[in-house]
Amino acid sequence: MEQYKMIVNGEAVAAVSANWETVINPATEDGIAEVPQADYTDVDNAVKAAKSAFTSWSQLSPGERSTLIYKLADALEAKTDQLAQIESSALVNRLNLSLMVTFLLRSIISVTLLVKQE
Numbered sequence: 001m002e003q004y005k006m007i008v009n010g011e012a013v014a015a016v017s018a019n020w021e022t023v024i025n026p027a028t029e030d031g032i033a034e035v036p037q038a039d040y041t042d043v044d045n046a047v048k049a050a051k052s053a054f055t056s057w058s059q060l061s062p063g064e065r066s067t068l069i070y071k072l073a074d075a076l077e078a079k080t081d082q083l084a085q086i087e088s089s090a091l092v093n094r095l096n097l098s099l100m101v102t103f104l105l106r107s108i109i110s111v112t113l114l115v116k117q118e
Contacts, residue, residue, distance in 0.1 A: 003034045006042065009049035016041045066109040073105040 003020065005012035014020075015036035022031040036042070057065070076083075080102075 001031055001034055004036075006036050006038060006046070008042070008046045009053070015039065016045070069105050069109050073102045076105075077102050 001022070005014055007013075013036075015038050017037065017039055019037040020034040021037045023033045023035055024030070025032045038046075060068075
């Protein structure tokens with residue numbers, strides 16, 4: 001079973017406790033992945049990293065931010081088939097979450113670029 005780590009301060013990390021939780025497919029009740037079981041220390045580390053990163057993020061131009069958000073959208077889009085398969089097995093009529101997130105990210109970028117042009 002594949003394990004996915006948390007991204008904190010640009011690094012893929014396991015939980016400080018080293019505990020893992022199995023993600024269950026609700027349609028089949030099979031385990032589909034393992035994820036870190038984060039606790040207070042993990043959340044605190046992530047918040048500290050986010051506060052630290054804000055300084056450099058806030059100094060980026062809207063174009064530079066857009067480029068990074070597009071990369072995130074591209075990474076999500078690359079997993080669309082995998083995410084859609086998991087989602088559709090749980091709820092056939094549910095909207096594909098990965099496509100919605102990709103659309104929202106691209107919309108945010110468009111608005112950011114429009115605001116910059118004004």
